[in-house]
Amino acid sequence: MxxxxxxxxxxxxxxxxxxxxxxxxxxxxxxxxxxxxxxxxxxxxxxxxxxxxxxxxxxxxxxxxxxxxxxxxxxxxxxxxxxxxxxxxxxxxxxxxxxxxxxxxxxxxxxxxxxxxxxxxxxxxxxxxxxxxxxxxxxxxxxxxxxxxxxxxxxxxxxxxxxxxxxxxxxxxxxxxxxxxxxxxxNFPLPLYAEDELVYERNKGFMPLDFSKYISYNSLTYNTIWSIGCPYKCIYCSNSKFIENDGNYRKVRYPSVDYVISEIKSVLKKHAHLSTIVFHDDSFMAIPINQLREFAKKWKNEIGLPFCVLGIIPSFVERDKIELLIWAGMYRVRMGIQSGSNRILKFYKRPNKPGLIERAAASINEFADYMVPPGYDIIVDCPIETREDVIDTLDMLYRLPRPYILNIFALRVIPNTVLSNELSKLGVSHPGIESNDFTYITPTLANVMVHLLAVLRPPKKMYEFLLKYIKVSTKEQLKYPLTLHTLRLVILIKVLIFRMRFMDFPGLPGKMNFLVWKLGIVRFWQVKILKRSSRILVKLDSR
Incomplete structure (x- = not known):
């Protein structure tokens, strides 16, 4: 045609x-x-x-x-x-x-x-x-x-x-x-939101995506992106393909502060219950500080809601930016670490200078009193890892300042990416992201220890004793599925406790969260309790 x-x-x-x-x-x-x-x-x-x-x-x-x-x-x-x-x-x-x-x-x-x-x-x-x-x-x-x-x-x-x-x-x-x-x-129109949409319900068909369903799916949260582009070129990420198509994709691009503020105002007019805004940018901290300063002032004065930044890369973590954003309302961040092994990070083509990850984590940890503990992304089950690579990752997690939350992912291959091609050259077969088991984490002792370190830092002697039995995931070894599953549950409980302090209830039904908002508890907590706990940042009000 x-x-x-x-x-x-x-x-x-x-x-x-x-x-x-x-x-x-x-x-x-x-x-x-x-x-x-x-x-x-x-x-x-x-x-x-x-x-x-x-x-x-x-x-x-x-x-x-x-x-x-x-x-x-x-x-x-x-x-x-x-x-x-x-x-x-x-x-x-x-x-x-x-x-x-x-x-x-x-x-x-x-x-x-x-x-x-x-x-x-x-x-x-x-x-x-x-x-x-x-x-x-x-x-x-x-x-x-x-x-x-x-x-x-x-x-x-x-x-x-x-x-x-x-x-x-x-x-x-x-x-x-x-x-x-x-x-x-x-000049682009604002994203579509709560405007005559449908959602498919199993065995029923397409049904109106009404207010009740928005509550069920999104709870008290609105998700958005301010900037696009990523300076990194990690071979496991789809961004590597975008950059292959156009190298300028490594440049972070974004509309004006007024555009993103108007977007949030427009959704709040439709859904006044929204209490948390989540930014999913790949590299939010790469936005220049002058733009972030304008954003912080307008956000605090015109929006006044807590927000999360789920796209932080270590190279762009700066103390001044973190302090500024916390003053504006940021209460949760997520940063990609992926591995503690320099060899594996080099294979992933992920920039990593000596001490970079530790310095970035220390800068974030400096504001631990004002945020949910930071979330760090870790990739396990890499098929080319050596025993030394696995131990390097465990050692890094052991040293990182606490508390923190780990988001643990098994490496899965996106077809037609650089990772896919590199593994083919090495003759290595590994599950793809399209496979039904792409969330499966092999219950090896190494992966159990990654989960354990997300919960607590064991005594040094115990830690060193367990390291003696570490093997890479591709080697035959004993498996500990029940232990791994139990630790996942403990991690969830920790996350719930950490985030409840900010009236953020992951995993709870959206309608229950809405009831808490309806009773005025969420707003009271955000305005009266959290504001008092952040007095150390009051100096920024005069800037």
Whole structure:
């Protein structure tokens, strides 16, 4: 299909996101843009089990599945097949399910035009284009607008940059557009939120995503991103593919402070109960301090809510930035460490100067009285690790200032990334992120010790005794699944205790959290109790 009949302004387009929740930050930006162009855009979510949800700690590692029953697949495809165009967004872990749904749609209505965006088509376009009529392989806002206007007006759309097209089996690959700059981002519509959306309920079909469901999925939290781009080029991350496409992706880009403030104000008008804002930027601390200073002042004066920053990389941790953001309301951070081994970090192509991680952790720990203990990401089960690499990681965790929280992930390979290619060169086979067991952590003694160190620092003699029996995950050894599972439960309890201090209740039902807010307890605690506990930062009020 190269050109279309004219007069398509009234046809139905469905935007559908397949994922583990309804956060879908990038998808919401694209859906909002689509509705600003086309008057008939339906927006829906297909929510599969979240492998990292706190409630899943009660399941064995790796038990979470990403599948739908045949009955659900038929209901979904029957609904989507009614549209003239269906635009999917999904990550690689949901690529298999996305392809199953596309196949079902085509069996009902072969004329439905399928567009696939999101991370998977960018990372593995050769796979995605086999199932779709069009895929977006770069930043979508400008490209999709150009494509949709051409498509709707009956013009030739197959030259749209940032897109590949499958025309009766012939693939057309177009070049990339330049990346958006801050001024471009200022002109994008605000992300779609609580505006006539649908969510699929198993055995029922697509249902309105009403206030009650927002509470159930998101509780008292709003999730967003201010900046995009990452200075790091870690080979296990999908960002490495983005950077391969355009090296400028390593530059951190962001809209104005006023843009992000207006976004938060707009969602608060719809949902006044929102009590925590979570920023998922890859490298929030890489934003220059002048912009952060403007953000802090306007946030404190115009928003006044606690917020979390879940994207911090050690190279950009600065004491002044942390202090400034805590003054503005930051109460929780998450930083990627990944490994304590210089050899493994070098293999991951992750910058690490001697002492960098320890210095960053010490800077964060200096403000331990004003935050939830920091969360540190650690990757285990790397197939090229030596025993020395594993011990280096354990030693680093033993030395880090406490308290802290560990987010422990088993290494899984995203196809078509640098990691995938490097392991192939080494002749190493390792599970991919699309496998059903991608959350499975091998219950070795080494991994048990990683979890133990997330709970406490054992006596030195005991620690050194246990180190004698450490083996890499690829070696035959005794397994300790019950011990590992018990430690996961203890870690969850610690997280709950730490975060309850800030009226943050991970894992509890959203409606229960809403009741706490409705009774005024959340606001009272944030305004009266936490404010008193942060008097040491009052000096910043005069700056």
């Amino acid at each position: 190269i050109s279309n009949e004219k007069g398509l302004s009234s046809v139905k387009i469905i935007f559908i996101c397949i994922g583990s929740d309804i956060q879908s930050i990038g998808f919401r930006k694209m859906a909002s843009l689509a509705r600003s162009i086309h008057p008939h855009v339906e927006v829906g979510y297909i929510v599969i089990a979240n492998p990292y949800a706190h409630i899943n700690v009660f399941q064995k590692s790796g038990e979470v599945k990403f599948e739908l029953l045949e009955n659900d697949l038929e209901k979904i495809s029957a609904h989507l097949a009614k549209a003239y165009m269906v635009c999917f967004s999904s990550m690689t872990m949901y690529a298999k399910l996305t392809k199953e749904i596309i196949t079902k749609i085509r069996s009902v209505n072969e004329k439905t035009f399928i567009v696939w965006g999101g991370i998977h088509p960018i990372v593995h376009p050769e796979d995605a284009i086999r199932s779709a009529d069009a895929i977006c392989v770069g930043e979508g806002e400008s490209a999709f607008k150009e494509f949709l206007l051409s498509f709707r007006n009956g013009n030739d759309y197959t030259g749209t940059r940032n897109f590949w097209f499958n025309i009766k089996g012939k693939v057309i690959k177009n070049n990339f557009l330049s990346l958006h700059n801050g001024e471009d981002m200022n």
